[in-house]
Amino acid sequence: MTTNKKESTETKDISFNPQAFEAKWQAKWEADKLYRAVIDESKPKHYALTMLPYPSGDLHIGHWYAMTPSDARARFMRMRGYNVMFPMGFDAFGLPAEGAAIKHNIHPKIWTYQNIERMEKQMRSMGAMFDWEREAISSDPEYYKWTQWFFIQLYKKGLAYRKKQAVDWCPKDNTTLAREQVKGENRVCDRCGTPVIKKELEQWFFKATKYADELLHFEGMDWPEYIKASQTNWIGRSEGASVIFKTEIGDSIEIFTTRPDTLWGATFMVMSPEHPLVDKITTPENAQIVSEYKAEAQKQTDIQREAKDKVKTGVFSGGYAINPVNQERIPIWVADYVLMSYGTGAIMAVPAHDQRDFEFARKFNLKVIPVIQPDGVTLNGDTMEHAYEHEGLMINSGAFNGTPATSDKGLKNPAINAVIKYLEEKEIGKHDVSYRYRDWLISRQRFWGAPIPMVHCEKHGWNPIPDDQLPVLLPDDITEWKPTGESPLKFHPTWKDSTCPICGEYAMRETDTMDTFMCSSWYHLRYLSPHNDKAPFDDAEYNYWMPVDTYTGGSEHANMHLLYFRFFHKALRDMGITEGNEPAIQLRNQGMVLSEDNSKMSKSKGNVVAPDVLVQKYGADTIRAYLMFFARWQQGAPWDSNGIEGTARWIRRVWTLFTDSASSTPTVDSAPSNSDSSLDDVKKNLRRRVHQTIKRVTHDFENFEFNTIISSLMELLNEMYKAREAGAVGTPEWNEATEIYIKMLAPVAPHIAEELWTNHLGKAYSIHQQMWPSVDESAAKDDSIEIPVQINGKVRDRIIVPADAGEEEIKSTALASETIQKYLEGKQPKKVIVAKGRLVSVVV
């Protein structure tokens, strides 16, 4: 490379050396505020948001994969005439900072801000159009002041509350977790993979379940199907009825059922061992076995208790309830297959029509009474071998006998519908919906998060910190970081001391901090006005930019961030802070870049691809292009370090074609006949390919099909090399092709595009302020086309016809073909089908 430089000192440097201009353009764009997004009512707005990173230390290839194609699309939208905002920031609170504090005895703040500085620098090397003036960092006091303010608004609205219950606890991270942050069958911590345990603790919650039903609606949202499905599964709506059963001693037990039509078949009840009425219902004779069973249940983990293949266990309480529809006296059992965390913690058991209840009934010799009769078979409660869970007619159900029970759920099912009507008339039950979705537990027993802005007074209980005392700052003088299961803030000598906003007496601060997902639930709003100290954001900014038009990021957040983000928007809407029902219209998720051996990249395995090294070797543009090219973006693929050479070759060939002055003189030996007519054809063909490419690239950008954008540009480049060989250089068609090519290249490879445009073509700075090229439809159209001719479904020949040829013309040309005639062997075709412009199919 040094030799190249020496050679080219007197003329323009034509060797490809991205290091020579990438940093230069990045600095100039920033100095010129080229990507500054300001309100401009004369243009349609486009809010392109990509998920902000945690400042973990170094940018990895996954960040590039998420961010640079998103940037390319934002740039494309900008060239299409949108006023685009593409902000960036840091989700800067979180556990790794505390891990570093423990390990290196460094304050999490110092560690975090050092990382931010390094990562900002690395991000700048991407050449993305981030508007850094809108940068927001969630651990800045000016940011978390408003995180706290939002907490208080939620509290005042009754959407934040404190409650003692059994909660998920990660023994490694030493903190509680939200239900969403516990993963999979093994119930492990989403962050560290450690199996969680249950702890009975008093914690702060957000009432997300209030929005359960609304969160199931995705109307007008262009979100991936699997994200919507995942959220729908997570919320887990079931429709049915709640019914009140009375015990013999007069207590009410409410149950939830999706099958009220089987009420007449309820032959016993089951309560969760944790149900508050268990002790009351248990008779003295049964007290011993029930308390032993409860103790046993408590010892087991959730995984043990909820294991699907587990043999059912349970004990009889000695108590009885009255089935409200037929006054039958039915025994109440206690069993751990009924969970306190779902429904009411008690069920009516219908063994004839529920497999779980059936297994239980058979084990303990309880009555089985069929109440749904399938077509053509008579069920016998004493001999049936499994529960019948399908459709049929109601039987043994008094006045309801004969009512059809279909496979429909809820009120759509005539049997369920009729019984619910009856329950409501009799006031023994009502139509009801149950969700598996839980309220969001936001307390974390950790230091590096936004302090929950509440104080507790002996006399006045919990109260929010007055707004004028916000933010509640984290102290700098903490020395002990060891996780104890309680926030390090609790052990600070003075931090927790405060006064009650009501009486002015001593009050103790809440020492827990907020789940960092709280910070990221509103960062898209802080980008609107990151330094506003009067409000979380300006209304004018909100009204112009929101909602987010395109949101990109990882799909691992399906049931976490993406659900919190929607909940938060709805809660804010109900407080009059935001407008509209959803924060983001369009969502797209990139896949994952795996390591070359197809495994997940991780520091511990040492298989991480470092973007910095690649940037040094190839330049940012090549990395950007390769990340767009090497896989379907929304799917991801294993990294291929050889593969990048192909993209690097393409970028170099782009550079060579547009900078090599020799390109204007065709080499004598390779140029074919230079007659005017053939040059005309070459020019026309070039122009056609250029305009066809605009069409394809535009379509693919709109649809996030980044890999085919690059292929199309590669093909067009190959075409241009051929046109150069044929002597097209210097013609108007060549010049047009050059301009359009660089414009289409600009979103993908912003530096080389600028260098070629401004320096080599001598066009007005900046390429990034140019409009996207428009398609000349007439130029894009083919004159003549080659279409295949099939005989009995097999391609036997290809014919060339004018593009606008009619059916008859195509047909006669096809049949006139010698090859086709040979295959026909003089026979008359039975049928000839002409698909205009596509194919001829001859049937013999």
Place this chain on the structure above:
RNA sequence: GCCGAAGUGGCGGAAUAGGCAGACGCGCGCGACUCAAAAUCGCGUUCCUUCGGGAAUGAGGGUUCGAUUCCCUCCUUCGGCACCA
């Protein structure tokens, strides 16, 4: 078990209002340039073949002149849920 997405060369992947399967690139092979290598450039590259052709888009069936694309049954992989009443 339920919900969702996806199965195409050695590899990443193209092509779906039904119409030339394998674009583009990697890898591989041959050639040019070179003392040599790298870089670069050119040609070839789904499989089988008796060189006429034949087979092939996870498997099997269906609709059709024609199916990677639509329908049915099944298999596999990935993601979510799961003793959820």
